[in-house]
Amino acid sequence: MRTIRSIIGSGLYNIVFIGWTAVAVTMMIVLLPFPRMGMQRAVKAWAWSQHWALKVLVGLDFEVRGRENIVNGGAIYAAKHQSAWDTFVFYLLFDDPSYIMKKELMRIPVWGWMARKCAAISVDRSGGGAALKALVRDTRQRLADARPVIIFPEGTRTRPGSRLPYHPGIAALYSQCDAPVMPVALNSGLFWGRRSYRKLPGRIIIEFLPPIPADLKRREFMARLEHDIEDAAVRLMLEGAEAFPETQANLAPAGGADEATDDAKNVVD
Numbered sequence: 001m002r003t004i005r006s007i008i009g010s011g012l013y014n015i016v017f018i019g020w021t022a023v024a025v026t027m028m029i030v031l032l033p034f035p036r037m038g039m040q041r042a043v044k045a046w047a048w049s050q051h052w053a054l055k056v057l058v059g060l061d062f063e064v065r066g067r068e069n070i071v072n073g074g075a076i077y078a079a080k081h082q083s084a085w086d087t088f089v090f091y092l093l094f095d096d097p098s099y100i101m102k103k104e105l106m107r108i109p110v111w112g113w114m115a116r117k118c119a120a121i122s123v124d125r126s127g128g129g130a131a132l133k134a135l136v137r138d139t140r141q142r143l144a145d146a147r148p149v150i151i152f153p154e155g156t157r158t159r160p161g162s163r164l165p166y167h168p169g170i171a172a173l174y175s176q177c178d179a180p181v182m183p184v185a186l187n188s189g190l191f192w193g194r195r196s197y198r199k200l201p202g203r204i205i206i207e208f209l210p211p212i213p214a215d216l217k218r219r220e221f222m223a224r225l226e227h228d229i230e231d232a233a234v235r236l237m238l239e240g241a242e243a244f245p246e247t248q249a250n251l252a253p254a255g256g257a258d259e260a261t262d263d264a265k266n267v268v269d
Contacts, residue, residue: 028114040096075143076173084194085204097148123135143177161251162252184206185209207236
């Protein structure tokens, strides 16, 4: 019975997600000529609508841990990325977030216009040193405006229990932006798997970890960041899988092998 309800709830949510998103995007086009915060408010309202649809239709809620590590103002949040859920949750937690995403997404008609209007940060992953300088410049600007900057260091989604190499952009931001870097772990992939029709009921946990100490060498920083995020992600994965056994189907194969995927939902380093 629980499985049937989950399938029906997922179906209803998918209809709401596609239908309401199409309507919302159409309405947001009207906001393009107006100040940026109007678009940010609209995206935030859309994000909350998705949260409530998940909660009511699927029975999927979330819990925030480590709120004491959230900075009031400009800071960099380096997060694990397991699900499309991650791409809007920070709009539920921050007033004016700026996501870092790959440049190709900015070229998508309508969607890219809105991301640009929200002052998301784009990065050309094949652009070499010039792209890295632009990333640092744009991130500094967002931080100067007291905006939280969200980056997914692995650059794409991974299944719970798997990991990919961390991209070097986060190290450049750490060393050149004079802002705290907070690791963020989560277990969203247990409940909303990539390429998955079903969204499972339960409780996603997102945890803000203590900031990385300042003045570390590049290699030390990268090792510390990956250690903190991955250790916490494994801990949250085990906790979620034990509390909600149905989610174990979304775990990566033994050994953490995983094939990464990029799509128009991914926000990347």
